[in-house]
Amino acid sequence: MATIITKEQQExxxxxxxxxxxxxxxxxxxxxxxxxxxIKMVMNCCGIESPIPVRRVKGDxxxxxxxxxxxxxxxxxxxxxxxxxxxxxxxxxxxxxxxxDLMLASHFLHIQELxxxxxxTFAGMLxxxxxxxxxxxxxxxxDLTKEQEEHIMTTFGWAFQPI
Amino acid sequence: xxxxxxxxRLPWLIKSCIPDPRRExxxxxxxxxxxxxxxxxxxxxxxxxxxxxxxxxxLSRVPQPSIPSLSxxxxxxxxxxxxPSFYALRRSHGLLRPALHALSFAAAAIAGRIYVAGGAARSxxxxxxxxxxxxxxxxxxxxxxxxxxxxxxxxxxxxxxxGLIVGSSPRAGRLDAHVWAGTMDxxxxxxxxxxxRRAASVPGGGCVVGACGAGSHVYVLASHxxxxxxxxxxxxxxxxxxxxxxxxxPITAHLRLGGAAxxxxxxxxxxxxxxxxxxxxxxxxxxxxxxxxxxxxxIVKGEWNRGPDLPVGFRRAALACVEC
Numbered sequence: 001m002a003t004i005i006t007k008e009q010q011e012x013x014x015x016x017x018x019x020x021x022x023x024x025x026x027x028x029x030x031x032x033x034x035x036x037x038x039i040k041m042v043m044n045c046c047g048i049e050s051p052i053p054v055r056r057v058k059g060d061x062x063x064x065x066x067x068x069x070x071x072x073x074x075x076x077x078x079x080x081x082x083x084x085x086x087x088x089x090x091x092x093x094x095x096x097x098x099x100x101d102l103m104l105a106s107h108f109l110h111i112q113e114l115x116x117x118x119x120x121t122f123a124g125m126l127x128x129x130x131x132x133x134x135x136x137x138x139x140x141x142x143d144l145t146k147e148q149e150e151h152i153m154t155t156f157g158w159a160f161q162p163i
Numbered sequence: 164x165x166x167x168x169x170x171x172r173l174p175w176l177i178k179s180c181i182p183d184p185r186r187e188x189x190x191x192x193x194x195x196x197x198x199x200x201x202x203x204x205x206x207x208x209x210x211x212x213x214x215x216x217x218x219x220x221x222l223s224r225v226p227q228p229s230i231p232s233l234s235x236x237x238x239x240x241x242x243x244x245x246x247p248s249f250y251a252l253r254r255s256h257g258l259l260r261p262a263l264h265a266l267s268f269a270a271a272a273i274a275g276r277i278y279v280a281g282g283a284a285r286s287x288x289x290x291x292x293x294x295x296x297x298x299x300x301x302x303x304x305x306x307x308x309x310x311x312x313x314x315x316x317x318x319x320x321x322x323x324x325x326g327l328i329v330g331s332s333p334r335a336g337r338l339d340a341h342v343w344a345g346t347m348d349x350x351x352x353x354x355x356x357x358x359x360r361r362a363a364s365v366p367g368g369g370c371v372v373g374a375c376g377a378g379s380h381v382y383v384l385a386s387h388x389x390x391x392x393x394x395x396x397x398x399x400x401x402x403x404x405x406x407x408x409x410x411x412x413p414i415t416a417h418l419r420l421g422g423a424a425x426x427x428x429x430x431x432x433x434x435x436x437x438x439x440x441x442x443x444x445x446x447x448x449x450x451x452x453x454x455x456x457x458x459x460x461x462i463v464k465g466e467w468n469r470g471p472d473l474p475v476g477f478r479r480a481a482l483a484c485v486e487c
Contacts, residue, residue, distance in 0.1 A: 107217055123224035131235040138210040143238045152234050
């Protein structure tokens with residue numbers, strides 16, 4: 001019995017080092033890092049003894065992602081998690097550059113839950129806005145020709161008619 | 164979301180196992196535009212620097228009413244919103260509805276929420292919309308699948324009235340598609356209970372063409388070929404309820420053989436009912452519009468009055484009343 005407990009403890013304390021693109025080091029539990037499908041595969045094939053370079057993700061982004069992974073590896077009640085997710089998103093979406101990089105990084109690391117969460121939050125930013133408002137907020141150039149615009153207007157015509 | 168068999172995943176994973184500084188800039192796998200590096204996004208935060216698959220993940224989660232204005236943002240948005248992948252993703256998020264649903268369903272507002280039933284051949288779901296949460300959910304299954312039904316509400320009960328039989332009901336053949344046209348199903352929202360199995364039907368065998376609730380009563384317009392009758396349903400009296408024949412709306416003069424009329428009615432406060440009648444005749448069909456007649460029924464006096472006609476040009480207008 002005793003050996004099993006120590007094994008479990010060892011399992012629990014297995015730590016792995018992740019290195020970001022700007023050489024910042026993060027030491028996290030293995031189960032936290034496993035939230036990323038990509039890192040999990042790397043750990044399976046290369047082991048956890050040597051630090052794993054996450055070359056395409058910057059330190060501040062990786063820190064935030066690991067914060068998410070750590071919370072989500074605890075298996076808390078759903079209401080608690082939903083509340084935490086909302087606060088996490090509220091904080092992240094304030095800085096669009098950061099938010100945008102967070103989405104790319106979570107997609108790159110293949111943390112599908114986080115990609116979904118960010119996509120829902122992003123979609124919330126796009127709803128109930130005019131095309132011009134969206135272009136300004138996200139710095140998009142309107143490259144539609146007059147003909148294309150007219151075509152869209154006729155396809156969705158009913159939606160633009162004043163009430 | 165379940166892990167899908169994406170053929171891209173494996174080479175991608177291998178690439179990520181062997182970090183290659185030269186690939187640093189090629190972070191975005193599918194790029195029609197030059198892939199921006201992390202520093203370039205810092206200069207201009209732009210949703211359009213996301214790869215197509217991530218942008219689709221976002222766009223596919225935007226509520227339906229906001230979609231048209233999104234396709235006017237830029238060419239890339241317009242192309243993505245029109246792509247098969249967009250619809251596939253939307254379907255997987257459960258945001259796509261059968262198109263038939265949007266045509267002829269019954270809708271009513273009860274206690275600050277909107278209830279929708281019927282109109283779909285494949286589903287008998289009753290859906291509830293909560294404006295506070297901006298979300299739809301399925302709350303019940305209707306006992307009958309109706310197409311072209313009308314909705315009404317009185318005393319917290321959702322009435323689904325009339326319509327044609329659709330879907331694969333064992334008894335429903337094409338010939339007797341009209342057998343439910345005069346019947347109604349009742350759904351008590353608070354308890355979530357449907358009324359008795361046998362649906363109450365409008366006396367005289369008419370097809371229900373318009374209905375609305377006012378106070379604790381439901382008012383129903385039924386069509387009998389060239390005649391229109393007007394009824395009041397009183398749910399309070401006994402288990403089965405009671406029908407009372409009222410003065411029919413004065414539109415018979417407008418109806419001609421071969422013409423068609425479309426009705427829409429709504430309660431105005433507790434004592435008035437406004438009916439909008441679209442009458443199409445040969446002359447109006449040539450004009451490409453229908454004549455819209457507005458009629459107001461005074462519940463206390465029990466009489467109809469004609470209001471100002473609808474301006475020319477409306478074809479299938481709906482009607483909602485707001486007191487101000």
